[in-house]
Amino acid sequence: xxxxxxxxxxxxxxxxxxxxxxxxxxxxxxxxxxxxxxxxxxxxxxxxxxxxxxxxxxxxxxxxxxxxxxxxxxxxxxxxxxxxxxxxxxxxxxxxxxxxxxxxxxxxxxxxxxxxxxxxxxxxxxxxxxxxxxxxxxxxxxxxxxxxxxxxxxxxxxxxxxxxxxxxxxxxxxxxxxxxxxxxxxxxxxxxxxxxxxxxxxxxxxxxxxxxxxxxxxxxxxxxxxxxxxxxxxxxxxxxxxxxxxxxxxxxxxxxxxxxxxxxxxxxxxxxxxxxxxxxxxxxxxxxxxxxxxxxxxxxxxxxxxxxxxxxxxxxxxxxxxxxxxxxxxxxxxxxxxxxxxxxxxxxxxxxxxxxxxxxxxxxxxxxxxxxxxxxxxxxxxxxxx
Amino acid sequence: xxxxxxxxxxxxxxxxxxxxxxxxxxxxxxxxxxxxxxxxxxxxxxxxxxxxxxxxxxxxxxxxxxxxxxxxxxxxxxxxxxxxxxxxxxxxxxxxxxxxxxxxxxxxxxxxxxxxxxxxxxxxxxxxxxxxxxxxxxxxxxxxxxxxxxxxxxxxxxxxxxxxxxxxxxxxxxxxxxxxxxxxxxxxxxxxxxxxxxxxxxxxxxxxxxxxxxxxxxxxxxxxxxxxxxxxxxxxxxxxxxxxxxxxxxxxxxxxxxxxxxxxxxxxxxxxxxxxxxxxxxxxxxxxxx
Numbered sequence: 001x002x003x004x005x006x007x008x009x010x011x012x013x014x015x016x017x018x019x020x021x022x023x024x025x026x027x028x029x030x031x032x033x034x035x036x037x038x039x040x041x042x043x044x045x046x047x048x049x050x051x052x053x054x055x056x057x058x059x060x061x062x063x064x065x066x067x068x069x070x071x072x073x074x075x076x077x078x079x080x081x082x083x084x085x086x087x088x089x090x091x092x093x094x095x096x097x098x099x100x101x102x103x104x105x106x107x108x109x110x111x112x113x114x115x116x117x118x119x120x121x122x123x124x125x126x127x128x129x130x131x132x133x134x135x136x137x138x139x140x141x142x143x144x145x146x147x148x149x150x151x152x153x154x155x156x157x158x159x160x161x162x163x164x165x166x167x168x169x170x171x172x173x174x175x176x177x178x179x180x181x182x183x184x185x186x187x188x189x190x191x192x193x194x195x196x197x198x199x200x201x202x203x204x205x206x207x208x209x210x211x212x213x214x215x216x217x218x219x220x221x222x223x224x225x226x227x228x229x230x231x232x233x234x235x236x237x238x239x240x241x242x243x244x245x246x247x248x249x250x251x252x253x254x255x256x257x258x259x260x261x262x263x264x265x266x267x268x269x270x271x272x273x274x275x276x277x278x279x280x281x282x283x284x285x286x287x288x289x290x291x292x293x294x295x296x297x298x299x300x301x302x303x304x305x306x307x308x309x310x311x312x313x314x315x316x317x318x319x320x321x322x323x324x325x326x327x328x329x330x331x332x333x334x335x336x337x338x339x340x341x342x343x344x345x346x347x348x349x350x351x352x353x354x355x356x357x358x359x360x361x362x363x364x365x366x367x368x369x370x371x372x373x374x375x376x377x378x379x380x381x382x383x384x385x386x
Numbered sequence: 387x388x389x390x391x392x393x394x395x396x397x398x399x400x401x402x403x404x405x406x407x408x409x410x411x412x413x414x415x416x417x418x419x420x421x422x423x424x425x426x427x428x429x430x431x432x433x434x435x436x437x438x439x440x441x442x443x444x445x446x447x448x449x450x451x452x453x454x455x456x457x458x459x460x461x462x463x464x465x466x467x468x469x470x471x472x473x474x475x476x477x478x479x480x481x482x483x484x485x486x487x488x489x490x491x492x493x494x495x496x497x498x499x500x501x502x503x504x505x506x507x508x509x510x511x512x513x514x515x516x517x518x519x520x521x522x523x524x525x526x527x528x529x530x531x532x533x534x535x536x537x538x539x540x541x542x543x544x545x546x547x548x549x550x551x552x553x554x555x556x557x558x559x560x561x562x563x564x565x566x567x568x569x570x571x572x573x574x575x576x577x578x579x580x581x582x583x584x585x586x587x588x589x590x591x592x593x594x595x596x597x598x599x600x601x602x603x604x605x606x607x608x609x610x611x612x613x614x615x616x617x618x619x620x621x622x623x624x625x626x627x628x629x630x631x632x633x634x635x636x637x638x639x640x641x642x643x644x645x646x647x648x649x650x651x652x653x654x655x656x657x658x659x660x661x662x663x664x665x666x667x668x669x670x671x672x673x674x675x676x
Contacts, residue, residue: 045501202646211393212640240512243514265503
């Protein structure tokens with residue numbers, strides 16, 4: 001059975017390559033196919049849904065302007081519902097049946113890593129929209145990503161802490177996947193910034209009261225700031241309990257809660273909380289001199305007009321992935337996967353919603369700390385920390 | 387010292403909610419031998435319906451009362467369309483039906499409401515009261531007072547009214563109760579309505595502190611069930627004590643030992659208790675159910 005499957009797959013692949021090589025000139029006016037396996041429904045739908053809407057919006061806009069290289073673009077979207085096995089199956093279908101020339105997708109780290117081998121085997125470029133650094137480290141020839149990493153969020157926070165003279169800190173993290181991963185990243189880079197973690201606590205993703213943990217942090221002598229890597233409602237409760245206990249040292253939240261909903265849930269307790277976030281969230285507050293001002297205000301306006309929903313950074317990741325690919329195709333003057341891959345790797349100075357991207361053979365993300373802005377919550381709204 | 391007081395406040399508040407959920411379990415269990423795993427969904431409905439009616443423009447008190455009434459209707463519907471129809475089956479089958487009902491309610495809530503977290507404003511503001519070096523939210527006092535009031539009312543009703551006597555008689559021996567003319571099916575329906583109301587009240591009392599979403603019920607049911615087992619399934623005082631003990635074990639476990647193992651500590655205590663006293667702290671040793 002498995003041998004047969006392998007045969008069929010290889011045959012299909014060979015046929016695919018044959019068709020591509022033999023028929024390429026004849027198909028010059030054919031569609032350019034781009035694939036996207038996204039978690040549109042299921043637990044990660046908050047990622048996949050805006051990503052899908054963004055890709056569809058951008059493809060539609062580009063086709064209305066005549067497409068790319070004079071050819072229409074066809075976007076093929078599959079919904080993996082957050083399931084890595086399903087993602088892997090869809091990746092194979094994209095490559096073998098749909099014969100896409102590139103992929104912008106992979107909403108979660110899990111689904112992305114499940115799909116990577118398929119794209120490496122087929123030698124088709126894959127721009128992932130997921131967070132973890134493992135996707136691009138070690139560098140994989142055919143794999144790129146657009147979102148910033150948790151490590152960068154930790155670094156941005158530590159940088160700001162140091163500026164305010166806080167080097168001895170307390171940490172309270174969620175035990176969910178995001179909280180745990182970011183906690184590990186933060187512990188990893190703390191030394192580099194001379195930050196000492198004096199006391200550490202954790203809480204379960206569904207916990208409703210964190211005062212015991214925060215009481216211990218409050219009573220630990222010498223704590224100058226507190227960081228809370230976490231996701232969902234946990235950080236909102238931590239913030240409320242933090243004010244309830246009257247802890248006065250600065251509280252830092254992560255980019256995981258960089259949404260209006262966090263301010264709504266935490267209420268007045270959120271005043272003074274700082275967190276790193278993408279420029280997209282504060283589009284209207286950026287100074288005109290900001291290089292990202294134009295792209296983020298344009299994308300915000302387009303997206304809210306098209307969908308009637310507020311923008312999220314996740315949709316922004318898809319926007320960046322699509323445009324990095326589009327520009328690479330324009331430079332390569334073909335949708336040949338190998339040539340497009342080389343051009344993606346040469347992306348320099350692309351200004352996107354997530355930051356300014358400068359890729360290289362050793363960096364398949366191309367973002368630096370300037371991708372994050374430090375925000376402070378004041379009067380129930382974000383303000384930029386200069 | 388102040389930190390111990392803080393842990394105690396935290397444990398009491400969380401424990402009061404567990405106690406109310408456990409009390410809901412107990413009422414239905416006594417009337418029908420059924421462990422109703424949709425009990426947590428009543429808590430969710432109480433909170434979520436209040437939030438959405440309030441968002442729709444209703445004043446908070448009216449939204450709260452409406453949420454309780456709607457949840458009671460859901461409880462009655464659960465009895466009429468799921469439990470009563472299967473009344474010939476054994477307790478285990480009916481328990482599985484309640485698990486199905488809980489998944490169904492969660493799914494419907496996800497579609498009717500949304501998948502986000504929601505908060506309600508605290509009744510008396512969110513400025514904490516400082517007491518002996520500890521800080522307690524006014525809403526925590528509301529939760530404690532509300533829980534105490536509900537418990538007192540339930541006990542009074544069972545002790546002093548004919549209806550309460552009928553519930554007690556049904557719990558003791560259903561066949562005998564029917565023989566003396568007690569409408570047993572209506573009593574069981576009443577126990578579902580009462581449990582739904584208690585769950586809904588717990589939900590709307592606690593939402594200003596803990597926030598709510600369509601899926602908070604699962605954890606509530608788990609913790610409430612553990613509390614009911616600890617206190618002794620079927621014992622109302624046991625449900626209260628079990629709930630409060632579980633809450634305190636969690637907060638002191640997190641505060642004094644390790645926040646990583648806080649749930650493990652709480653469940654270890656329960657395991658140990660049940661090992662020594664399989665019938666729970668207040669449960670009567672029963673042989674006929676084994």
